[in-house]
């Protein structure tokens with residue numbers, strides 16, 4: 187068992203369910219002291235802000251992963267709406283640019299120490315170098331992640347979403363306090379699915395990830411709570 191008083195959960199479980207009851211059945215087996223929860227585009231579109239509020243009311247730290255990408259005014263208002271939900275973390279796309287990210291940050295100032303952490307997506311963990319080039323970006327994924335992470339830090343945000351493969355580079359270049367949230371985590375032997383820039387939980391932590399986003403390897407397991415406990419233990423031991 188974890189010491190729940192001192193344990194800062196590193197794992198953010200990606201709740202990507204089309205069925206709210208299935209999600210609730212999983213959540214009922216989870217302890218807010220051993221994981222945080224991520225609500226993304228699928229569940230937010232299906233079940234809306236009430237679903238997010240219910241998780242917050244149950245004591246979970248919630249990462250609202252809606253990856254806002256729009257003009258500065260629209261993103262600022264969306265981020266403010268997320269803060270009203272009481273979420274722990276919210277994100278925008280770094281490729282929306284500096285002015286957009288600054289507008290998002292300024293929108294959170296009225297919330298003081300109750301403001302959610304604000305981070306920016308760099309290069310999706312599903313993307314290979316070739317796919318990145320197809321979008322017109324000639325840099326490698328690592329170069330593009332670093333460039334967008336620098337822009338994000340200069341805009342005053344708290345961190346980025348990147349793959350764990352870039353974590354060591356970003357910690358070296360941007361310092362220990364800039365948060366790295368890394369999806370594309372796959373325990374050894376599990377199916378990569380659509381993810382491409384992947385690492386195991388232990389490798390990701392060693393590389394410098396602050397938070398590991400894990401969806402299907404936990405949510406699709408026969409016993410999700412047992413898989414979560416096993417990964418948490420492996421992180422403490424590593």
Ligand SMILES: O=c1ccn([C@@H]2O[C@H](COP(=O)(O)O)[C@@H](O)[C@H]2O)c(=O)[nH]1
Pocket residue numbers: 200201202226307309310311312347348369370371379381399400401402403
């Ligand atoms: O670059 C990114 C940004 C966000 N995600 C999200 O994380 C989870 C990953 O789920 P898995 O089932 O573990 O693949 C999912 O909600 C994505 O939308 C990402 O994968 N990569």
